[in-house]
Amino acid sequence: MTIRTPLIWAQDHTKILITVKVQDLVDEQIEIQPNFLKIQGKTTNPNQEYSLDLELFNEIDPNDKETKYFKLGGYIKINLRKRDSTIWWPRLAKTQQKLHYVQVDWARWVDSDDESECDDGSFEMPNLTDQDLTDPGDYNEEEED
Secondary structure (H helix, E strand, C coil), rough: EEEEECCCCCCCECCEEEEEEECCCCEEEEEEEEEEEEEEEEEHHHHHHHHEEEEEEECCCCCCCCCEEEEEEEEEEEEEEECCCCCCCCCEEECCCCCCCCCCCCCCCCCCHHHHCCCCCCCCCHHHCCCCCCCCCCCCCCCCC
16 A cells, blocks of 8 residues: 655745655655655555655755755655745645645744744754654654643
8 A cells, every 4th residue: 555645844935845754664765856756665564655756836956955855763854945046835736736645834934024034944964873763753743741
């Protein structure tokens, strides 16, 4: 059975920021093209695999040093550098059809007129040898005391 990978996204003038939730992902293949993002992989369950094929709203620069990704626990964090920083994306995908697996990451969203007042929300590649990766937490839920 193929599972569509749920994701959340945000943007600023120069970047698209994506977090993809993938539980038990192994053998992942991530392809970033100027107009396309593809993620495939298997899970520890031999009957399940993940698949995401997304035509992007506009072009990104896959060769820019800010275009990068890393896997952290049950998530893949992706930074995509916009090719044209003057274009504000009204949605992540080129299609105007509602994609049920794509949601806005309001915690990292920067409004076009408020950008100068906010942190850009991008990430630095972690030093994985110094981090405890056993409990990454859920990206959109807060812990209760």
